Amino acid sequence: MTTGENAITGEAGKRYAKALFELALEAKSLDATEADLTTLGEAFAQSSELRLVAASPLYGRDDKVNAFSALADKLGLGDLTKNFVAVMARNARAGDLPDAVRAFKQMAAERRGATTADVESADKLTAAQLKELQAALKSALGRDVEVRAEVNPELIGGLVVKVGSRMFDSSLRTKLEGMRNAMKEA
Template identity: 30%
Template sequence: MAAVLAAASREAMASADARLDAYADSAQAADLQRLGDELFAVTRLLVEQRALRRLLADPSSPEAARTGLVERLLAQQLGAPTLDVAKQLVAARWSRPGDLVSAFESIARQALLAVAEKDGSLDDVEDELFRFGRVLDREPQLGSLLSDTTNPAEGRVALLDRLVGGKASPVTVALLRHSVQLPRSRHLDVVSEELAELAAGRRERSVARVTSPVALSPEQEQKLTDSLTRLYARPISLQVELDPRLLGGLVVQVGGEVIDGSVASKLAAARRSLPS
């Protein structure tokens, strides 16, 4: 189960998610891959260095001191986009130090899922993560071996590679490898379920729910798909629902954004503008 965040951390996490989505829409897959890999490396550092994570999450410390510490420690190891994300995360206010660690891990996961979003493999990633979690649920001893942080990380990763290497998409393998390397003593079947849920949530960003008063022709659907794909800079699929009450035009919802071009909406707006 994902960590439950207190109010300050929820607000900071929401802002970080929004910034990642904005970056992902215009970034190349290779840039997102590097961002995710580097953020996972920072996550491991924070898990291992308790004093460092307390310093970086200390709300009594000036923001400039926290971001300056990140600059001094990590500027030579991270690409510019990753360093920017790291500084933004430590500049935010977190309810407890552990929430900052969870934030780094969450954004790292989302960056790698955005790679799958870019290359069209997000559905496969979701399915593979779900099925791998079910395998571990049926084989608890295997899950324990992969999650046992008393064993060297190299051995756990080698075992994972024997299980999924060449059998799953690169993003799935990368997410599981990073999860196995993190010394957080969590069962990998639970982690796999969390990752599958995140993939499902990210997939929702790439589904356009279209409401139309009449059925669209294949040509119209393709034209709309192409237009939305260009608009959002990622592959978009359509789910079309008929509603004759719209009279004409379309209502398109992608994630939390709604584009209402229906005749019914325009008539309602016109009525509201009339003097009473």
């Protein structure tokens, strides 16, 4: 997640994700589709240019359809996911793809009986840190937790953990903002 706005899954993304989820269940390709969406989500997370193209009104619908179809081919996505990406681009919803990815992954986790936790950190978490965080969340919530970790250098340090509507923010950025506000009031 690069901004707080991305932390909230958009309604359009949810609707598209629900449709894809139902199609994937019907086609018995839920795991493959989730793997495709993980790949697509990683591409968005790693490329600010991709996010810009998806959200920009400067690129026409046909250009976006062609660009995202080529991206889907390059990433080796399955036919169902390729069609999904093309439909979203054709319907001027390419900017909602990251939201749709998050919503789909949340639905898949819920189907497995797990809760998802979105975690932002200033630096990439190690496998050991992720495992420790997952264990702590499982202990606190009383159920399995799938952690989706993303890097947000703006945090400076610490973590922001979101589980459903609950959020725990121990980021240095938030602490500094709190101190700045306290000094203004004094």
